[in-house]
Amino acid sequence: MSVTDLARPAGERRPGPGTARRPGLPRAVLRSLAVLLRHPGAALSALWIVLVVAAAVAPSLFAPGDPLAIDPAARLQGPSLDHLFGTDRLGRDLFGETVHGTGRTLPAAALATVVGLGAGTLLGLLAGFLRAATDLVIMRLIDVLLSIPGLLLALMLVAVLGEGDTLDVGIAIGVAAVASTARVMRAEVLRVSESGFVEAARTGGARWTRVVLRHVLPNSLGPVWVLTLLLFGEAILGVTTLSFLGFGAQPPTPEWGALVSSGRDFLGSAWWLSLLPGAVVALTVLAANRVSHAVEERTGRR
């Protein structure tokens, strides 16, 4: 039995008291499920997120038919059983548009989360593991990224990437989230690198790629996973804000922020046009934050 075998990453064998409270991904999922059942607020939030994701994947389940179908006889009608969210100035069903808009907003927010988490994790891992000059350069880059307000950074990228596509907006929002993830990841990598099992792996002659991929990375990801939903909520805010400002999905493409924006001209007479899609955005972000908070409370404390 070699020394590297002794130092299994978390999940199979717990390597030390410091990492014991940070389980691997499958266990974390199981645990968070158990947590949800005990917290009805968090459970409802999780249910809402599942519904919204389902609406993004299969919008026809919730709103069959073409969301852009025009019905001149039913213009600017208030919310009713026929039209849950009312109708807009062309008689389009706003509920259908909102449901179909999910398929625009959520992928962009998911892309932003993946970009933010992926690049941030990589930068944090490099900085924390290689230290010295690499750490210095990366940390200065992070300082700079943090000094520019997030939305402004995203707007700068949108100015270059172009404004036609929600996915471009997603990338821009994701880059704005890189700095905070990288900081969290770096701190965790520094902490894990001090652990006995990393030292044991090195002493045992494991190559540095093996040390990073098998030992440091899996044990450092805990706090980053906790960030995921929080980032996702923030990304939804960012994507909808940018499309409200006119960057990203262009009308008549249904997208949450764009729907709010196109409804605002009717605020005095038809409040539902902007406020109901807006409420959907707020509920989704709130739900993501709530679930993330519940998971964090469960895995972070104790």
Add this chain to the structure above:
Amino acid sequence: MARFLVGRVLQGVFVLWAAYTLSFAVLYALPSDPAAIAAGANNSVTPEQLAELRHEMGLDRPLAGQYLAKLGGALHGDLGTSLQSGEPVTSLIGAALPPTLAVAGLGLVLGALLGTGLAVLATVTPYRWLRQALLGLPPLGVAIPSFVVGLLLLQWFAFAWNVLPAIGEGGWRGLVLPAATIAVQPAALIGQVLARSMEGELGKDYVDVARAKGAGPFRVNVRHVLRNAALPTLTLAGLLVGGLLTGAIVVEAVFSRNGLGRITQGAVAAEDLPVVQGVVLLGAAVFVTVNLAVDLLYQVLDPRLAIERRTAGTARFTLFGLAGRG
């Protein structure tokens, strides 16, 4: 103290330079053609004219040369000219600043008052339900997009009850709704952090001492606990001010106000890169300045830090000294 100050100022200057370089790299090194944008919708521009324009704007020079020339200009306070209007970027931003400052400043004051009030009320109240309700507000304030907050306020105060004007121009009455919209984020952040901080302070010995000496609940909570608990919220300042700037972009769009946000939105839409870069630099400069001010304020407000610094030596406070620490 002088050494500390110089170190922090140098650090700030470095971040500003890096922000300039980063924005230059993003905006100019990527394949886009500022000359074509400057020529604008004018389709009759011949390739020769475009080439001449490029030469005039220095775009045919190597990137490194352009960078050095632009950086030199920036050091003299020249951020270039807008591609749309041909106006200097600095005067464009300078003219847009006052209305934005008014809204953002009022919003910050309002947010600080609301946040502090919420935290204090949640701490002193004997009713559990009130405390729970108050502490439930900040997560809500963070989750609602500010454009929805603005539209909600518009719907209620301007359209349903008709007490305040819908368009944010002219007089203080037009300032109320935009400022209230901007105030939600800072209020939520301050309320959340301050309430947690006050809860932590309440368990400390000096609170018992103050109570034992006969201080009433107001004196204990406001004079003693609040003053000590307020210190950690100062670290939020940089974040808050950055949030005000981006909040202004949204609020000016919602309430059709003129200002920095309007300019930014227009510049991004028209790919007016010098203006975009100017606003980004302004954001970074404000962030750096506020953080520097907070650092200094901390030294004054918390004398323990000054002592720690004197005993710990100065090595930590060199320009790059912070990098090695965990």
